[in-house]
Amino acid sequence: MSPATTSPPATTSTATSAETSSGGAAxxxxxxxxxxxxxxxxxxxxxxxxxxxxxxxxxxxxxxxxxxxxxxxxxxxxxxxxxxxxxxxxxxxxxxxxxxxxxxxxxxxxxxxxxxxxxxxxxxxxxxxxxxxxxxxxxxxxxxxxxxxxxxxxxxxxxxxxxxxxxxxxxxxxxxxxxxxxxxxxxxxxxxxxxxxxxxxxxxxxxxxxxxxxxxxxxxxxxxxxxxxxDWGGYALFSVGLMLLSLALQGFGEHVVSMAICLVMGVAGVACMMAYWLHATRTEEPLFSPALFAVPTFRIGLLGNVFARLGSGATPFLTPLFLQLGLGFTPSEAGLSMIPSVLGAMFTKTLAIRLIRRAGYRQVLIVNTLLLGVLIASFALIPHDVGHVWLAIHLGLFGMVNSMQFTAMNTLTLGDLDERNASGGNSLLAVVMQLSMSLGVATSSAFLLLFSHGLPRTEGPAIVPAFHMTYLALGAMAAMAAFIFYQLRINEGAAEESAESKLTPED
Incomplete structure (x- = not known):
């Protein structure tokens, strides 16, 4: 039997058609x-x-x-x-x-x-x-x-x-x-x-x-x-706004266009996002409903995602560069060195939900966000002649804390959404996750170019201090998300039963 398209239950107003696997009508x-x-x-x-x-x-x-x-x-x-x-x-x-x-x-x-x-x-x-x-x-x-x-x-x-x-x-x-x-x-x-x-x-x-x-x-x-x-109108405003803001940030870092053009793109991006918000309040079926932001945990979780991922999302991009350009690793050595980070992340996923249910989101996220910022900043302590064992331990700890952060933020953001808003909220969270990683990469590149300005070479021991300063800046940015999570109720999520079922697959 070929895979077929079928109609949903008759209780809905959905009408569908069917096709065979070869494309013919059925x-x-x-x-x-x-x-x-x-x-x-x-x-x-x-x-x-x-x-x-x-x-x-x-x-x-x-x-x-x-x-x-x-x-x-x-x-x-x-x-x-x-x-x-x-x-x-x-x-x-x-x-x-x-x-x-x-x-x-x-x-x-x-x-x-x-x-x-x-x-x-x-x-x-x-x-x-x-x-x-x-x-x-x-x-x-x-x-x-x-x-x-x-x-x-x-x-x-x-x-x-x-x-x-x-x-x-x-x-x-x-x-x-x-x-x-x-x-x-x-x-x-x-x-x-x-x-x-x-x-x-x-x-x-x-x-x-x-x-x-x-x-x-x-x-x-x-x-x-x-x-x-x-909502094509809302989609156009939202997409253009995101694109302009991202290009403005990247332009500031790379200096490929003038500051005036970057400023214009940034202002235009903010204007498009504000126009989308006004559009969404007047549209019957907006791309992302403003009602989503009436849910406190969704609002706090989404904002926390943006700022926390500016640091943690940039690390997978920045660290292989640091290992090769700064520490002199070969490409294969740099790749193998990243494995402890992923193994630490996989290990923590089995513990995250139990810890959240016991301590609650507020306590877990405040402590873990500060710890994440400290761990990102502590890459500035890695010397040019670091041993592989200490590097593996450092990256493994970072992977564990980073995974805990992602799991807690994502379950917090989606946990209180009802069936009517779950789809839109999940889609918006996915957009924010990708956008934050994009902005994190652009931001880390901007810092790295700033701190390496005037250096005769972009490889070897001379570039290591520029990487160190970039890690310090990213760690400070990630840690500031703790102020956002401080707005949660003290016992938020301590007995959450549905968090694990609402967790989306993490990158």
Missing amino acids: PPNALGGRPLLDDATKRWLPWVVALAFFMQTLDTTILNTALPGMARDLGEDPLKMQSAVVAYLLTVALLIPASGWLADRFGTRTVFLWAIGLFSLGSLGCAVSPSLHALVVARIVQGVGGALLVPVGRLVVLRAFPKAEFLAVMTFISLPGLVGPLLGPTLGGVLTQYASWHWIFLINLPVGLAGAVACRRYMPQILGPVGRRF
Whole structure:
């Protein structure tokens, strides 16, 4: 039996159609309900979605270790390669809000296939890029595909599997999301050192081909409600505002345009965001409802995410540069050195929810945020001749505290949302997570360029103090989020029962 599109229960007003796996029309399931999946589809669909999760999470980390080698080949300053990272993260942030509507409008299989195709095409473009500008364009194409892979895959699982099976399937497809960051830095370093950096993108091509073939066979074509409106006006204002603010911050750091232009872009970005807020209060179905911000935990959690991730989100980008440019590590050594951070993060995930239930969000987040800031700042104590053991311990502790921070912030932000606001809140949180990492990379690059200004070389012991000062600045910024979490109630979340079920897969 081919995967089919079926209509939701008759109690809803949703109308759907059906297609066979070859694209031909087929009548809707007369019984209604979820798509009728054959045994092979039920067995292999989670693997298809898990493969997409793996591709997306691997790509967010594999590039960082390769940046110095890429800079040498492209004739660029290694300290000015952040645009290749920011372009991808920002594109993903901008397209996440539209992913659900696109899947509803054109069908999950169609959008998923396009996502794999664009991700693979962008990967090929990155591999053959002759310059940084061409690489940035290819990363944008890759980001369009990456922005659709994970949300649409999660949506398919939500709609195709009954509630009793959903948690088990989501747990299975989330595991590659943990393996991707574990393999990414190491694989990027090994490929860069022993082959060439081009292979960190070329390896996506066979994976993408396998994913496309499996998608055509096992991905159901599920359509959403007919006539569902999308807030295109709000989406335009919100997206343009985010893009202008990000470009303004990056322009301030790189000095590629005048300060006057950066200031104009920054003011225009703020104006677009204010215009979106006014638009949302007057629109019946806004992109993100203002009612979300009436929930105190969502409001505090979202703001805390922004400031805490400015520091912690920049560290996976900054540390491989520090290890290679400052400490003289080879790409493979730098990649292997990042493993303790990921292992520490995986270990902490088993403890975070129990600690939150016992101590409450306020106490956990205040203490952990301050500790996170201290650990980021303490990278300034790492000398040029640091031993591998001490570095592994340092990165392992950072990974543990960073994972605790992400888990606590995400469950706090989503925990009190009702069914009506859960989807919009989850989407906005995903946007903020990507945007904050983008801003963190841009901010760390700006600090690094500022502190290294006037140095004759950007490699070796001379650049180490600039990295140290950058870590101190990022640590101070991350620690300031503790003032935001101080606004929580004293016993907030101490007996929370649903936090774990609402946790979204972390990057």
